[in-house]
Amino acid sequence: MADLRKIIHVDLDAFFAAVEQRDHPELRGKPVIVGGDPAGRGVVATCSYEARRYGIRSAMTAARARSLCPQAIFLRPRMEAYRDSSRQVMTILRRYTPLVEPLSLDEAFLDVTAATANGVLAVQIAREIRAAVRQETGLTISAGVSYNKLLAKLASDWRKPDGLFVIPPEKGLTFLSPLPVGKLHGVGPATVRKLSTMGIHTVLDLRNTPRETLIAQFGKAGAWFAEIARGRDHRPVQPSRARKSVGVERTFPENLEDRHLLLATLQDMAERVSARLQAQGLAGRTAGIKVRFADFRTVTRAYTFSQSIWRPETIAACLPGLLDNAIPVESHVSVRLLGVTVSALQAEEESPSHLGQMRLLD
Ligand SMILES: [Mg+2]
Known part of the structure; x- marks a missing residue:
């Protein structure tokens, strides 16, 4: 029987090294190796494409990598930064389907069969994901589109880096x-x-x-x-466990500098987060903001309530304090992305005291 699923596999390119090159522009265009100490017994976790030209590969010893390319720049991993970017990418993927199965920080399968039922092409979804990831995270992600996991994964690797490749059902066997x-x-x-x-x-x-x-x-x-x-693989895409937060974020076409505008944008986001929480019958305990500056530096600030929150005005009430904390009042900065999240989720409690929540902010 024909397999009619539409599966996308996405894989960030040279992920750890790409985050370092994004955050440290002086590293761009250079052989960068993220991993262990070349003087010790460390191994290469990820290396930039510039380093791959010297034959350097993941899992090779760092000492061997240095002998292949003495001018390579060795960096220790910054896992927090990688996790933050990974979360951001997974959030983008979940805009298209809840059927997202992360395989690691930088890879995931999506089943977009339902999302394509109304005539949207899977390849169009893959294009949108690639554009959104580039725009919102400054990273490139390769994508493969096919009718099962086996072929989608092979496809994402086919045009790496920054590639997109489709293997339709009638081409599966020829490709393999x-x-x-x-x-x-x-x-x-x-x-x-x-x-x-x-x-x-x-x-x-x-x-x-x-x-x-x-x-x-x-x-x-x-x-x-x-x-x-024979190109057959019926393994389902298995989404990860229940979500831990509900959030909204936005990258601006032009960086924002005006504090009143920043705050107004956050308050608008709080309304949307609240609407999503209510639509899913959820409430949380922690409200957080994310601010990404023009240079991609990112800060998050959060406030934890002693009771459940879901109303827009409750979420919004802590935003001025969080914003002042993220951006000191006297500083002049340029912001490219803002986000609001409610986390520590639970099913909505019965008649929580809204006034009680407000008092906590005093
Ligand atoms: Mg990768």
């Missing part, structure tokens, strides 16, 4: 046939060696091998190999 078997999900180096001794090198070779032979050699895994060699 010439690939080395090691490209397939679940086919590791040991399996590649064993298949090689059987004269099986490409996916076409694998497809031409009887299923029973593969099962005899590899057991249950052999049945999987027979399936994926």
Whole structure:
């Protein structure tokens, strides 16, 4: 039976190194390696595309990387910064479907079958995601579009970095046939060696091998190999557990500097966050703001209430204080992004005391 799903796989390009190059413009265009100490026994976590030209790869020892490219710039990871960008990207993805399955900080599957039911093309959604990620995070993300996870993931890798590639159902087998078997999900180096001794090198070779032979050699895994060699993969996209926050954020076409305008924008966002909370029957305990400056420096400030919040005026009441805290009153800054979030979510409590909440702010 034909698989009619529309699956997108997205993967940020050289993620940790890209965040460093974004936050430190002097690193752009240079070989940058994020990972362990090259003087010790550390390994490369991620390296920039400039470093890859020297043959440097993830999981290589940092010492080896330095011998390949002595002028490379070695940085220790800033996980908080990477997590912040990752959260921002996952939030963008969830605008298109709740069926988002993050695989790591920089990768996720989306099932956009329902989102395409009204005639919107999956490739158009992929284009919008790529543009939004670039615009709102300053990072590039590659995307692959196909009819299952196996092919969507291969597709996102096909035009990296900053690429988009579509494998429609009728092209699936043609795409797979010439690939080395090691490209397939679940086919590791040991399996590649064993298949090689059987004269099986490409996916076409694998497809031409009887299923029973593969099962005899590899057991249950052999049945999987027979399936994926035929471009079949019915694994569902499994969204991550219940959401932990409801938020709204916006990148401005032109940076904002006026404090009254910033505050008015935050208050407007508080209304939208409140509407979303009420639509989902949720309330939270913590209200937070995010401010990203023109140089991409990002600060967050939060206030935790002792009771549930969901009303717009309650969320809005703590915004002036949070804004003053994020941007000291006398400072002159240029802001490219603002966000408002309510977190520490729970199902809405019965008749919480709105006045009680207000008193906490005094
Ligand atoms: Mg990546």
